[in-house]
Amino acid sequence: MDIKRINESFIGRVNPRIATWLFNRINKLPSIEKKIDQEYAALLHDLEHSVKPYREQFDTYADLPEKGRAKSDILKEMQTLTGIEDSRWQEGYASGAVYHGDADHINFLNQVYALNSQSNPLHSDLWPSSAKYESEIISMTAKMLGAETAVNPSDADQEICGAVSSGGSESILLAMKTYRDWARDQKKIMRPEMIVAVTAHAAFEKAAAYFKIKLKRIPVDADYRADVAAARKAVSRNTIVIVGSAPSFPHGMVDPIAELSELAKEKGIGFHTDACLGGFILPWAEKLGWEVPVFDFRLPGVTSISADTHKYGYAAKGTSVILYRGLALRRYQYFTSSDWPGGLYFSPTFAGSRPGALSAACWAAMITTGKKGYMAASKKILETASIIKKGIQEISDLHILGNPLWVIAFGSKTLNIYQVMDYMSSRSWSLNGLHHPSCVHICVTLRHTQPGVAERFIDDLKAAVDAVRKNPARNGGMAPIYGMAANFPVRSLVGRLLERYIDLLYKL
Numbered sequence: 001m002d003i004k005r006i007n008e009s010f011i012g013r014v015n016p017r018i019a020t021w022l023f024n025r026i027n028k029l030p031s032i033e034k035k036i037d038q039e040y041a042a043l044l045h046d047l048e049h050s051v052k053p054y055r056e057q058f059d060t061y062a063d064l065p066e067k068g069r070a071k072s073d074i075l076k077e078m079q080t081l082t083g084i085e086d087s088r089w090q091e092g093y094a095s096g097a098v099y100h101g102d103a104d105h106i107n108f109l110n111q112v113y114a115l116n117s118q119s120n121p122l123h124s125d126l127w128p129s130s131a132k133y134e135s136e137i138i139s140m141t142a143k144m145l146g147a148e149t150a151v152n153p154s155d156a157d158q159e160i161c162g163a164v165s166s167g168g169s170e171s172i173l174l175a176m177k178t179y180r181d182w183a184r185d186q187k188k189i190m191r192p193e194m195i196v197a198v199t200a201h202a203a204f205e206k207a208a209a210y211f212k213i214k215l216k217r218i219p220v221d222a223d224y225r226a227d228v229a230a231a232r233k234a235v236s237r238n239t240i241v242i243v244g245s246a247p248s249f250p251h252g253m254v255d256p257i258a259e260l261s262e263l264a265k266e267k268g269i270g271f272h273t274d275a276c277l278g279g280f281i282l283p284w285a286e287k288l289g290w291e292v293p294v295f296d297f298r299l300p301g302v303t304s305i306s307a308d309t310h311k312y313g314y315a316a317k318g319t320s321v322i323l324y325r326g327l328a329l330r331r332y333q334y335f336t337s338s339d340w341p342g343g344l345y346f347s348p349t350f351a352g353s354r355p356g357a358l359s360a361a362c363w364a365a366m367i368t369t370g371k372k373g374y375m376a377a378s379k380k381i382l383e384t385a386s387i388i389k390k391g392i393q394e395i396s397d398l399h400i401l402g403n404p405l406w407v408i409a410f411g412s413k414t415l416n417i418y419q420v421m422d423y424m425s426s427r428s429w430s431l432n433g434l435h436h437p438s439c440v441h442i443c444v445t446l447r448h449t450q451p452g453v454a455e456r457f458i459d460d461l462k463a464a465v466d467a468v469r470k471n472p473a474r475n476g477g478m479a480p481i482y483g484m485a486a487n488f489p490v491r492s493l494v495g496r497l498l499e500r501y502i503d504l505l506y507k508l
C-alpha cells in the first residue's frame with residue numbers, strides 16, 4: 001500500500017474534513033504507521049547523502065575524544081569544510097542567506113566578535129558595554145523606522161523602545177507573547193486571537209502554537225497583499241493583534257499597513273508590522289524614490305515592528321530588533337523573579353545568558369555602514385532586482401507574482417515550476433520553493449549585485465525552462481515532495497515527513 005493509493009482509493013472522495021479526521025485515525029494504526037514510515041524512509045534515503053556529505057571524508061565524533069585534538073588540526077579541518085561551502089553563497093548562487101558577505105566586512109565583524117567573545121548582557125555589571133551597544137542599536141533602528149515623527153515630546157509614555165533578540169522569529173514570538181499578556185491584563189481577554197495573512201511568516205504560526213493564541217488567517221488579494229475587508233470581518237472581542245508584513249517573505253509584497261493598522265487602532269488592539277525583511281531596505285528605498293507605502297511608526301496604529309539586523313542590517317547572524325510603542329507595552333515582554341534562591345533575576349527576552357559579542361558586532365555593522373552605506377546598498381539591490389524582474393518577464397513560460405521590489409517570486413502556467421527549481425539546483429542555485437500557489441523565489445542580496453550574477457541567473461533560468469519544456473517527465477529532487485504537499489489528504493502527512501527530515505539532520 002502506498003500513500004498515493006490510500007489517497008486515491010476512498011478518502012479522496014469524501015468531505016475533506018471527515019477525510020482528514022479519518023486519515024489521521026488510520027495513520028495512527030500501528031500497521032499503517034509502519035508502512036508510512038517505510039515510505040518516508042525511502043524518500044529520505046535519497047536525500048541522506050546530500051544532507052550528510054562528510055561522513056566518509058571526516059572523522060565523526062559520537063563521543064568525546066579521549067585526548068583533546070590539536071587546535072591547529074581542528075582549524076585546518078574547518079578550513080577544508082568552509083572551503084567546500086563558501087563559494088556557493090560568495091558567488092551569489094543563494095537566495096537570501098548571506099545578505100552582505102564582502103570579505104572585508106566579514107573580517108571586521110570577526111574582529112569585533114573576537115574582542116567581545118566573553119561578554120554576556122545578563123551580567124550588566126561586568127559588561128555595561130553590552131547595554132550601551134543594545135540601547136543604541138534599538139534607538140538607531142527606531143529612528144530609521146519613523147520613531148522621530150511618531151512621538152509627541154509631551155507624551156513620554158509613547159516613546160518608541162525595544163529589545164535586541166536573537167533573530168526575526170524571536171522578535172515575532174516576543175511580540176505575540178507581549179500582546180497576549182497585555183490583553184490578558186488590560187482587556188481581560190483569556191482566549192486570545194491574532195489575525196494574520198496566509199503569507200505572513202511561519203513564525204506567527206509558531207507563536208500561536210507556543211503561546212496558545214488562536215490564529216485567524218486571512219487571504220491575500222490578486223497582488224498578494226493582505227485582504228483588509230477579510231481582516232475587518234475576522235476581528236472579534238478576543239482579537240489581541242493584527243499583523244502585516246513589509247514585505248512578506250514569500251512574494252515580497254508590502255501589505256496595506258495603513259488600512260490594517262487603522263483598523264487595529266479603531267478596535268483598540270495591537271498592530272504588528274513584520275519588517276524583518278524590509279526594515280533595513282524600505283526606508284532607504286523610499287528616500288531613493290521607489291514607490292514604498294508607509295509601514296512604520298509614522299502610522300499611529302502601528303504598535304510594534306520587528307526588523308532583522310542580521311538580514312539587511314548586515315550584522316552577523318543572531319540578532320534582530322523588536323520595537324514597541326510605549327514603555328508600558330514593552331514591560332509585558334519582560335520576565336522577573338523575586339523569590340528564586342538564585343537571587344533577584346530578570347531577563348528581557350527568551351534567553352538567559354546571551355552572546356554580547358553578537359550585539360557588539362551588530363552595533364559595529366550599523367555604525368560602519370551608516371545612512372550612506374544603507375542607501376547605497378539598497379540602491380544596488382533594487383537595481384539588480386529590476387534586471388532580474390525584466391529577465392523573468394521576458395521568459396514566456398514564467399510570470400512574476402505581484403509587483404515586488406527585491407524578493408521576486410515566479411511561477412508558470414505551463415511548466416512544473418519545481419522542476420525548474422530542481423534544474424537551477426543542478427546549476428548550483430539555491431532558490432526557495434513556495435506553495436499555495438506553486439512558485440519559486442529569489443531574494444536579492446548584495447551577493448547578487450556583483451558583476452554578471454544577475455545575467456548568469458537569467459541565462460540559467462532560460463536554460464532551466466528550456467530543459468523542463470523538452471523533458472517535463474523528469475523526476476527526482478524537490479518536485480515530487482512539493483507534489484505530495486499539494487496532494488490532499490497526503491498533505492497532512494507532509495508535516496510528519498518534515499519531522500523525519502529534522503531527525504535526519506540530527507543523525508550522526
Ligand SMILES: *Cc1c(COP(=O)(O)O)cnc(C)c1O
Nearest residue numbers: 167168169201247248249276277
Ligand atoms: C526572515 C523573516 C522572518 C524570520 O526571521 P528569522 O531570522 O529567520 O527567525 C520573519 N519574517 C520575515 C518577513 C522574514 O523574512
